[in-house]
Amino acid sequence: MTTPLRTLKIMLLDDHDVVVHGISSLLSSQKHLQVIGTFTQSRALLNALKVREPDILLLDYALSPKENDGVNLIKVISARYPKISILVVSSHYNSATVVLALRAGAKGFFGKHQNPQDLITAIDTISKQKIYLDSEMARKVTESKNTAHVPVNSHSHTPDSIGKITRNKTLSVREQEVLRCILEGMTVSEIAEKFSKSIKTISRQKQDAMKKLGISSDHELYIKLKSG
Missing domain, CATH: 3.40.50.2300 (Response regulator)
Structure with a gap:
């Protein structure tokens, strides 16, 4: 039954x-x-x-x-x-x-x-x-959880290396999400579409996050990523 x-x-x-x-x-x-x-x-x-x-x-x-x-x-x-x-x-x-x-x-x-x-x-x-x-x-x-062995280069970043940056306690939850998307290769426009927010809002959150990390450009962000 x-x-x-x-x-x-x-x-x-x-x-x-x-x-x-x-x-x-x-x-x-x-x-x-x-x-x-x-x-x-x-x-x-x-x-x-x-x-x-x-x-x-x-x-x-x-x-x-x-x-x-x-x-x-x-x-x-x-x-x-x-x-x-x-x-x-x-x-x-x-x-x-x-x-x-x-x-x-x-x-x-x-x-x-x-x-x-x-x-x-x-x-x-x-x-x-x-x-x-x-x-x-x-x-x-x-697959995304099993990529820790992949070497880090300008186009491929491991979840662990990205996490070290995005888990920074000074960042808000949304700032963490925006940075994660940036490091995974998404543009500001794509992130704005993904979260149904304006490009201006995403750009501000990106800049606020980078300021908290003590960096001012995407180049410095990737250097920080490689240096761990």
């Missing part, structure tokens, strides 16, 4: 109404899933969590400007509500972002390009305290 699945209470945060309604409709079709809250702003979500905690939280990675999002939001929720399993659902689907989200406390990462039916599998997986990634992303993340 098959054991019935326990009901999982779910909250959802995404700044696009069409996404919120689409995912809510999909989840509502599953008898063991109960959507108890949908939000388009992080502040509204955080206020709701003070009253009621879900089992699963579906969280978009990059929200509208001025919103608390990304690694910072994941860390805040993980610290305050450790029993909540966070599944990031985002179009920003690359190994660097996925690794950042998992390190911050997320239990899985689901790309918005994936088959919607696979979202049910993702939810069921993290509800069992297991990490969810699709097979291709799991391979990329594993």
Whole structure:
């Protein structure tokens, strides 16, 4: 006899109404899933969590400007509500972002390009305290963690060497993310698009981070990276 699945209470945060309604409709079709809250702003979500905690939280990675999002939001929720399993659902689907989200406390990462039916599998997986990634992303993340033996040159930097710089305690979380992206070869424009921020905002965060590190140019940043 098959054991019935326990009901999982779910909250959802995404700044696009069409996404919120689409995912809510999909989840509502599953008898063991109960959507108890949908939000388009992080502040509204955080206020709701003070009253009621879900089992699963579906969280978009990059929200509208001025919103608390990304690694910072994941860390805040993980610290305050450790029993909540966070599944990031985002179009920003690359190994660097996925690794950042998992390190911050997320239990899985689901790309918005994936088959919607696979979202049910993702939810069921993290509800069992297991990490969810699709097979291709799991391979990329594993490879990124196994590149410590690669020599450092102007185009290839190991996660450990990058981490020594980006984990500097004087840097804010967003400044750490921006520097990490810069060191992984992304342009300011690409980073702005990735985090749905303006180029001006990303440029300021980059300059603020470099100032805190005592450097003033990309050349000095790479020298600092090589010197460890």
